[in-house]
Amino acid sequence: MKVIRGTCDGTGAAIHVCLGQVPTYVKVRNLEDAGSHLISAEWTPGMAEVSALDEGIKADNGAEAVLAANGISAYAGGDEIVYDKNTSVRWEDSSGNSVEEVYVDGRNKEEDTGLAYRCYGDAERPNPHHGEKVKAAPGFTIGTDADLNANGEKLEWLAFIDGD
Numbered sequence: 001m002k003v004i005r006g007t008c009d010g011t012g013a014a015i016h017v018c019l020g021q022v023p024t025y026v027k028v029r030n031l032e033d034a035g036s037h038l039i040s041a042e043w044t045p046g047m048a049e050v051s052a053l054d055e056g057i058k059a060d061n062g063a064e065a066v067l068a069a070n071g072i073s074a075y076a077g078g079d080e081i082v083y084d085k086n087t088s089v090r091w092e093d094s095s096g097n098s099v100e101e102v103y104v105d106g107r108n109k110e111e112d113t114g115l116a117y118r119c120y121g122d123a124e125r126p127n128p129h130h131g132e133k134v135k136a137a138p139g140f141t142i143g144t145d146a147d148l149n150a151n152g153e154k155l156e157w158l159a160f161i162d163g164d
Helices: 045-049 106-110 120-124
Strands: 002-009 015-018 025-030 040-043 057-060 063-066 072-075 080-084 090-092 103-105 133-135 139-142 154-161
Touching (some): 002 015, 015 072, 015 154, 040 072, 139 154
Antiparallel strands (some): 002 154, 025 154, 040 057, 057 063, 072 139, 080 090, 080 133
């Protein structure tokens, strides 16, 4: 079992943390919850078999609740993003939307980059060329739960994956 941890900024929109495979356990914690509620959520793939807690168990100041939606879920990967040098130099999805902070490359946490997180595309290649395409790797998704994934609040995640 390998443990991977990292941080990213909450966006209010779904965040795909790309690890190379779907993890066997995930814990996400909002470190800056505005209400000081110590929000966290835990998820395992087996929870998908129970619709009431399909996306994990959320803890709010010690009180637990099941998350049927908007929590944590498996991410199969495969989304294609493209580098568009002509429109403010960014990675975009197929609709032309910026993907900054929406695809987080968790595989690079072992490197001493000095960054808390990296946009997935930026981690693939430091100087991408216009039109370069990459496919996001599998991992997990931090959903849109307003307490857990609040825009601008720092999130910390911990994931266990099979392997060395």
